[in-house]
Amino acid sequence: MENGTSLKQAVFLVVFAVFTLLCWCPIGYGAYGAPTLILGMPSWAVAALAIGAVMFVIELVYLFGSKLSLDDDQLPDIVQSIKSDIQ
Amino acid sequence: MFAISVITAICLVSVFVGYLAFRQGYTRTPDDYFVAGSSLGYFVLIFSLLASFLSAFSMFGMSSLGYRTGFGSLFVLSVNLVPLGALWYYMHRKTFILGRARGWMSMGMPFGERYGNGMRAVIPIVVLLASIPYLVAQVQGIGVMVEAISNKAIPYHVGMFFVPVFISLYLIMGGMKGAAWVNTVQGVFFSIMVFVLFFAVMAKNGGFMPTMEMVFEAHPHLFELGAKGGKLWSYPMVFGFAAAMCLGCVCFPQPYMHAYSSRTAKGFKAMVLSFGGICLIIITMPTLVGIASTVIVPGLKGVEADKVYGIVASRILPDWLAALAVAGGFTAAMSTVNGLVFGNATNLANDLLKLIAPNTDQKGLVSAARWSVAVIMAICVVLAWNPNTPVAELSVLAFGTVAVTIFPLWGAYFWKRATAAGAMASTIVGLGLNLVFFFWGGKNMVLFPQANLFQLNGFLAAFLATGVVFFVVCLVTKPGKVEEKSLDLFFHPSLNGNAGETIDQELVKA
Numbered sequence: 001m002e003n004g005t006s007l008k009q010a011v012f013l014v015v016f017a018v019f020t021l022l023c024w025c026p027i028g029y030g031a032y033g034a035p036t037l038i039l040g041m042p043s044w045a046v047a048a049l050a051i052g053a054v055m056f057v058i059e060l061v062y063l064f065g066s067k068l069s070l071d072d073d074q075l076p077d078i079v080q081s082i083k084s085d086i087q
Numbered sequence: 088m089f090a091i092s093v094i095t096a097i098c099l100v101s102v103f104v105g106y107l108a109f110r111q112g113y114t115r116t117p118d119d120y121f122v123a124g125s126s127l128g129y130f131v132l133i134f135s136l137l138a139s140f141l142s143a144f145s146m147f148g149m150s151s152l153g154y155r156t157g158f159g160s161l162f163v164l165s166v167n168l169v170p171l172g173a174l175w176y177y178m179h180r181k182t183f184i185l186g187r188a189r190g191w192m193s194m195g196m197p198f199g200e201r202y203g204n205g206m207r208a209v210i211p212i213v214v215l216l217a218s219i220p221y222l223v224a225q226v227q228g229i230g231v232m233v234e235a236i237s238n239k240a241i242p243y244h245v246g247m248f249f250v251p252v253f254i255s256l257y258l259i260m261g262g263m264k265g266a267a268w269v270n271t272v273q274g275v276f277f278s279i280m281v282f283v284l285f286f287a288v289m290a291k292n293g294g295f296m297p298t299m300e301m302v303f304e305a306h307p308h309l310f311e312l313g314a315k316g317g318k319l320w321s322y323p324m325v326f327g328f329a330a331a332m333c334l335g336c337v338c339f340p341q342p343y344m345h346a347y348s349s350r351t352a353k354g355f356k357a358m359v360l361s362f363g364g365i366c367l368i369i370i371t372m373p374t375l376v377g378i379a380s381t382v383i384v385p386g387l388k389g390v391e392a393d394k395v396y397g398i399v400a401s402r403i404l405p406d407w408l409a410a411l412a413v414a415g416g417f418t419a420a421m422s423t424v425n426g427l428v429f430g431n432a433t434n435l436a437n438d439l440l441k442l443i444a445p446n447t448d449q450k451g452l453v454s455a456a457r458w459s460v461a462v463i464m465a466i467c468v469v470l471a472w473n474p475n476t477p478v479a480e481l482s483v484l485a486f487g488t489v490a491v492t493i494f495p496l497w498g499a500y501f502w503k504r505a506t507a508a509g510a511m512a513s514t515i516v517g518l519g520l521n522l523v524f525f526f527w528g529g530k531n532m533v534l535f536p537q538a539n540l541f542q543l544n545g546f547l548a549a550f551l552a553t554g555v556v557f558f559v560v561c562l563v564t565k566p567g568k569v570e571e572k573s574l575d576l577f578f579h580p581s582l583n584g585n586a587g588e589t590i591d592q593e594l595v596k597a
Contacts, residue, residue: 020170024162024329025322032313032321040299042310045158049367052166056364059172063356070180070352075187081581082188 005068012062019055023048090236090410094417097276098253101269101421105257108265120262120453121192121433122347127267132349132358135267137365138274138419139341139426142221143228146281146373146416150396153377154387157309159320160377165370167329169363171336176359178337178493181500181582183346183355189576194343194430195438201499201577202507203569204442209511210492211434213518214340217488218427219467225420226251226471232420235397236413243474251464254425258432259457263348266429273418278369280415284396285372287403288379295375301382309378323536327544331534334550335486338493340430432459484521487533487546491517494557502561503574509561517553524549 022028029051030044038046063069114120127135142148145164152160182197191197194214199207230247237246257265292298308314313321336342342359349355373396380399387395396416400409436456440447447455494513498505524532524545533545540548 016170016173020173023166023170024333025326026162026312027322030312032317033311034307035310035312037300037303037310040296040303042158042312044312045161045310048161048166049371052169052363052367055169056172056360056367059169059176059360059363063172063176063360064353069176069356070184072352075184075352078184078581079188082185082576082579085579086188086576 008066008068012058012066012068015058016055016062019051019058022051023055088237088240089407090413091233091241093410093414094233094236094250097273097414097418097421098250100272102253102257102260104268104272105259105261105265108261108268113264114260114262114453117192117437117449117452118190119264120456121437122186122344123262123264123267125187125348126264126350127345127348127354128350129354129357131267131271132345132354133361133365134274135270135426136341136345136358136362137369138270138277138422139266139345140336140339140362140423141274141277141366141370141419142225142423143232143416143420145370146277146419147228147393147396149370150373150377150380150399151393153374154380154392154395155377156319157306157311157314157378158374159312159325160374161371162320162325162329163332165367165374167333168336168366168370170333171363172360174333174337175342175362176356178496178500179342179346179355179359181577182343183349183352184582185576186347191347193434193437194340195434197499198495198510199438201505201570201573202495202510203567205507206495206510206514207438208442209514211431211438213492213514214434214489215431215463216518217485218340218431219463219470221485222424222427222463222467223470225424226467227474229417229420229424230471231474232397232413232417235394236410244472247471247474248468250421251424251468254421254428255461255464258425258429258460262453263344263429263433266425267348269425270422273422277415277419278365280412281369281372283408284400284404284412284415285376287408288376288383288399291383291403292379298379298382302378305385306381309381321536323542324544327536327547328534330550331486331490331544331546334490334493338489338491338496339427340434341426344426344430344433428460428463431463432456435459484525484533487521487549488518490546490550491521491553494554498557498561499573499577503578504561504566505557506561506564506566506570508564509557509559512560513553513557516556517549520549520552521545 026044026048029047035042035044037043108114113123118124149160149164152163185191185197189196189200195207195210198210226247229250230243233241233246234243257269289295289298292301303310345358346355349358376399377395380395383402384395384398397413400412404412433456436452436459440452440455492514495510498510521533528537528545536542536544
């Protein structure tokens, strides 16, 4: 795998890890106690939903826009290669 | 009785769809029956996976949770599931590729090829043990729901019987293709009903923001993190729930079965991406319905709060539309039951039976799976017979118990040093610890942060301990012949995007 591709994979991995943590815990954007309201919801809930939406977009880019993920063009060669090497 | 008519119509349509799949020949071979001949397209994959995971809990349970505990509930089945797009792709990309190359059809197969027959036998047993309480909870819920919406015209013991019969019928007939089609229809239906109820509830008091401002004035604690003296939706509590539900989703049978069944890589990727994104909308809505309901049907406590979804629907919507909204929850329960039952039946036939009787022919495998569907449903009906048996409480173990298999799965695909002993030890320790915590401290110990577990909930404590056991045992044991031989398959160069190189090397040799 090229160095550029490895670097891109590593960047996405770090971004995914950070966003996963933010989706699992409101640390850094949600304090205890009475919140301010945005659109009728607590600000930390709005932030959580926004973080979820951003993560969805990043996943979309990785899976369909980055050429880093598995492609249907590659799939037959990969499967054939495995089938011919492993009996 | 309109609601009962709707539910009966849904059951009959589902059986008809299963029959269609059978008549069109989609159950002739094991490949057809178990993985739909790897022919499922985008739309069916996306909604089938969604429906097979989202149970009655996602609508009735989440609205109840929102009603009782507020906005922190968004970290249980909504925001926290968006990372599944990346997690499922990362963990199941090789399931998808190797499944096609090796003809895998069940959960045990990747573990069997990597670690040997021991893991191939243990995985279906662990998953079945985790699934049964969850299934029983759904069957109990269906029986209670049918009795309530028929005003006791259909008693619990009839309602909780006839639905499993319908589910068994369409699974036995239609296999994975039939189940996927039924799930798609049910998934679209309950998604639409969630939208209908959400907009109707918010319109009641002049719109979303005015409704939420009313709730904030009456119940400000629903908007807080760390309410009730730091106990409700504290950071450890949020993290514990969020991680448990998300990691459990990686390891249930449904992602394996849908990975095997996808026609294309694009379909597989669309499926894993869409789930979290759709949950962000579809599950946030019933949660907000629950929160809004605190000013529409105030004063519900305990078990009564669990009925808030149906109660607010009957308050806000015309009777026929309220019945449809509640039927949405019913279809959510049905689709999860069929997804889990079929996944487990597939594992029993293709993993356990194949180990015990390796010469079983193709017809025998399909037949065994059909019988397994019937037996699993019968066991669930027997266990659910008493509606007050707290078997449903055991369902909290389901996600934690299967989640511990993430370590052997990760080791199979990403760590050459993983050993069968490490995989087996970690699975048994993980299962054991979840059971110990449950019987020691009940579901509260499994779900909520505990001072004696360093503010982790029982799930997370068991999960982390399982991980430590996996790595330590793998490092102190040596890979055997099976593990060594499996490296050629599981770490084949083409899996790292080097298919072109491998084929070029072959040409050079020739």
